[in-house]
Amino acid sequence: MTVDWIAVDWGTTHLRAWLMGGGEAVCLRSDKGMGGLAPDEFEPALLELVADRITGSTPVIACGMVGARQGWVEARYAKVPCKAPGIAEAIRVPTQDGRLDLRILPGVSQDSPADVMRGEETQIAGFLARDPQFDGVLCLPGTHTKWAHVSAEEIVSFQTVMTGELFALLSTGSVLRHSMGAGWDDEAFADAVGDAMSRPQAIAARLFTLRADSLLHGQTPATARARLSGLLIGLELAATKPYWLGQQVALIGAPDLCQTYATALSAQGLAPTLHSGDDLTLAGLTAAYQTMKDTA
Amino acid sequence: MTVDWIAVDWGTTHLRAWLMGGGEAVCLRSDKGMGGLAPDEFEPALLELVADRITGSTPVIACGMVGARQGWVEARYAKVPCKAPGIAEAIRVPTQDGRLDLRILPGVSQDSPADVMRGEETQIAGFLARDPQFDGVLCLPGTHTKWAHVSAEEIVSFQTVMTGELFALLSTGSVLRHSMGAGWDDEAFADAVGDAMSRPQAIAARLFTLRADSLLHGQTPATARARLSGLLIGLELAATKPYWLGQQVALIGAPDLCQTYATALSAQGLAPTLHSGDDLTLAGLTAAYQTMKDTA
Numbered sequence: 326m327t328v329d330w331i332a333v334d335w336g337t338t339h340l341r342a343w344l345m346g347g348g349e350a351v352c353l354r355s356d357k358g359m360g361g362l363a364p365d366e367f368e369p370a371l372l373e374l375v376a377d378r379i380t381g382s383t384p385v386i387a388c389g390m391v392g393a394r395q396g397w398v399e400a401r402y403a404k405v406p407c408k409a410p411g412i413a414e415a416i417r418v419p420t421q422d423g424r425l426d427l428r429i430l431p432g433v434s435q436d437s438p439a440d441v442m443r444g445e446e447t448q449i450a451g452f453l454a455r456d457p458q459f460d461g462v463l464c465l466p467g468t469h470t471k472w473a474h475v476s477a478e479e480i481v482s483f484q485t486v487m488t489g490e491l492f493a494l495l496s497t498g499s500v501l502r503h504s505m506g507a508g509w510d511d512e513a514f515a516d517a518v519g520d521a522m523s524r525p526q527a528i529a530a531r532l533f534t535l536r537a538d539s540l541l542h543g544q545t546p547a548t549a550r551a552r553l554s555g556l557l558i559g560l561e562l563a564a565t566k567p568y569w570l571g572q573q574v575a576l577i578g579a580p581d582l583c584q585t586y587a588t589a590l591s592a593q594g595l596a597p598t599l600h601s602g603d604d605l606t607l608a609g610l611t612a613a614y615q616t617m618k619d620t621a
Numbered sequence: 622m623t624v625d626w627i628a629v630d631w632g633t634t635h636l637r638a639w640l641m642g643g644g645e646a647v648c649l650r651s652d653k654g655m656g657g658l659a660p661d662e663f664e665p666a667l668l669e670l671v672a673d674r675i676t677g678s679t680p681v682i683a684c685g686m687v688g689a690r691q692g693w694v695e696a697r698y699a700k701v702p703c704k705a706p707g708i709a710e711a712i713r714v715p716t717q718d719g720r721l722d723l724r725i726l727p728g729v730s731q732d733s734p735a736d737v738m739r740g741e742e743t744q745i746a747g748f749l750a751r752d753p754q755f756d757g758v759l760c761l762p763g764t765h766t767k768w769a770h771v772s773a774e775e776i777v778s779f780q781t782v783m784t785g786e787l788f789a790l791l792s793t794g795s796v797l798r799h800s801m802g803a804g805w806d807d808e809a810f811a812d813a814v815g816d817a818m819s820r821p822q823a824i825a826a827r828l829f830t831l832r833a834d835s836l837l838h839g840q841t842p843a844t845a846r847a848r849l850s851g852l853l854i855g856l857e858l859a860a861t862k863p864y865w866l867g868q869q870v871a872l873i874g875a876p877d878l879c880q881t882y883a884t885a886l887s888a889q890g891l892a893p894t895l896h897s898g899d900d901l902t903l904a905g906l907t908a909a910y911q912t913m914k915d916t917a
Contacts, residue, residue: 394836434833434836434837435833436837438826438830438833439830439833439834439836439837439838440829440830440833441832441833441836441837469796469829484826485826485829485833486825486826486828486829487795487796487825487828487829488825490795490796491791491795494790494791494794494795495787495790498790498794499783499786499787499790500765500783500786525821525822525824526821526822526856526859526860526862527859527860528821528824528856528860529782529783529784529853529856529857529859529860529861530734530780530781530782530860530861531860532782532783533736533765533781533782533783534734534735534736536737537730537731537734537735537736537737537781538735540690540730540735540737541730541732541735541737542735557825560822560824560825561825563822563823563825564822564823564824564825564826564827565825565826566822
């Protein structure tokens with residue numbers, strides 16, 4: 326395979342590089358995420374993955390936390406309302422190794438309420454490259470779930486909810502961890518979503534009942550886990566109701582997690598579509614590369 | 622000092638023993654909390670603190686997680702509505718060292734909503750020993766804040782809110798830690814309490830703004846910390862409104878934390894009284910000892 330260009334998704338904890346050429350995409354992974362690297366360690370980390378696969382000058386297009394202030398080089402935010410940043414907004418980064426012709430795509434910010442994203446905007450670009458007419462709401466579940474209102478090919482506004490990080494902290498780092506285990510309970514999940522949505526003001530009093538129901542009533546670890554997920558997703562849906570109510574919603578992310586959100590949203594009468602986050606990251610980077618080639 | 626008896630508060634992370642005699646109380650501390658001990662390690666841990674201070678058979682009265690299923694010996698919960706458990710409900714625990722005449726006070730449970738406490742019931746007993754006529758609500762802020770409705774010397778119902786643990790997890794273990802620092806901001810705290818109380822359904826969308834406001838608008842670490850505290854305490858007050866609304870409220874715990882809660886409750890028109898948690902633990906254990914002596 327001749328490598329025409331390299332697509333890079335560089336997050337806080339992971340680095341992925343796709344070697345692109347002849348209609349193929351070969352994905353390489355490393356755990357050298359942006360969070361553990363000093364500025365001068367980014368180029369070696371990338372070369373470790375790709376050095377023996379490239380020959381001449383090779384375009385590299387990257388998105389994600391690599392462009393944060395603590396990253397390789399800062400790629401400043403585009404500000405909503407705006408198109409998802411493309412190659413025109415990318416910054417070129419000088420490299421030691423002359424074969425790397427590197428560009429980093431910026432993130433997107435919002436002044437009020439203050440919010441930022443880095444990486445998700447490229448998934449949004451990928452989504453809109455496939456469906457430019459889409460008018461509605463994109464939900465990108467993850468550690469920090471993003472909700473974005475998209476219209477006329479622009480990101481109009483967006484909102485971040487820390488549901489994934491809260492779930493991880495509570496299920497592994499809090500007293501609730503003693504009550505959690507593998508498995509799932511559909512009914513408990515649905516009940517908890519409904520409970521949190523209808524009485525979000527009571528959420529602070531609900532969490533500890535997950536522990537107490539294990540101690541007093543033999544609640545199973547799978548039920549406790551599904552209830553915690555349901556409470557937190559229900560609280561998220563209560564907070565983001567102005568986003569999704571009466572809207573067309575597309576879910577973008579890991580298939581299992583998207584399915585969990587789809588279940589919760591379906592109970593609210595919505596019929597969200599599901600899209601692979603990995604596919605759309607690559608689609609967004611590819612759209613940027615295509616524009617670069619077309620305008621070269 | 623002749624040691625008449627020993628008062629013990631044995632929590633998950635710490636052990637405190639007060640040597641009691643001749644109107645004095647000498648407090649000894651150890652980090653051998655219940656969380657790190659196997660059942661046969663409790664007696665040595667206690668003796669390490671007190672062995673060279675006692676001679677003949679010495680009453681020891683203990684409260685806290687030492688009586689949990691994973692503790693020294695399980696002291697089963699009393700169930701609300703009930704008096705705060707006293708010496709009559711304590712279980713005697715056999716020891717290797719004949720000098721220890723040990724009793725552990727049980728915790729309190731509630732069937733629905735499921736809830737449990739261990740240790741706080743002894744503070745409540747201490748509070749009621751001083752003020753038996755109290756009719757109202759006790760709030761015991763901490764890792765797991767307890768709200769207890771008390772009437773006619775009984776605990777009528779109670780509710781646990783994990784505010785302290787959430788604050789610790791979010792301020793030290795989440796992405797928000799990058800925006801937090803020492804210091805405080807009274808106005809930001811008050812605004813955040815009001816925001817969370819008036820729109821609890823939006824809380825899930827508020828947390829990440831603490832990070833974004835640092836990145837985009839130069840918010841100080843002290844302001845971020847006060848806002849996080851305010852959002853979480855505001856959410857707690859929204860959840861516990863059925864407890865405190867129109868009630869006489871007494872705060873029991875660490876003075877700084879009680880003052881923070883008092884500030885938030887005062888903005889709601891309440892005039893809570895403040896009480897040292899340590900003093901009331903000792904008062905509760907002392908009341909148990911007194912009953913034991915009086916009925917001997």
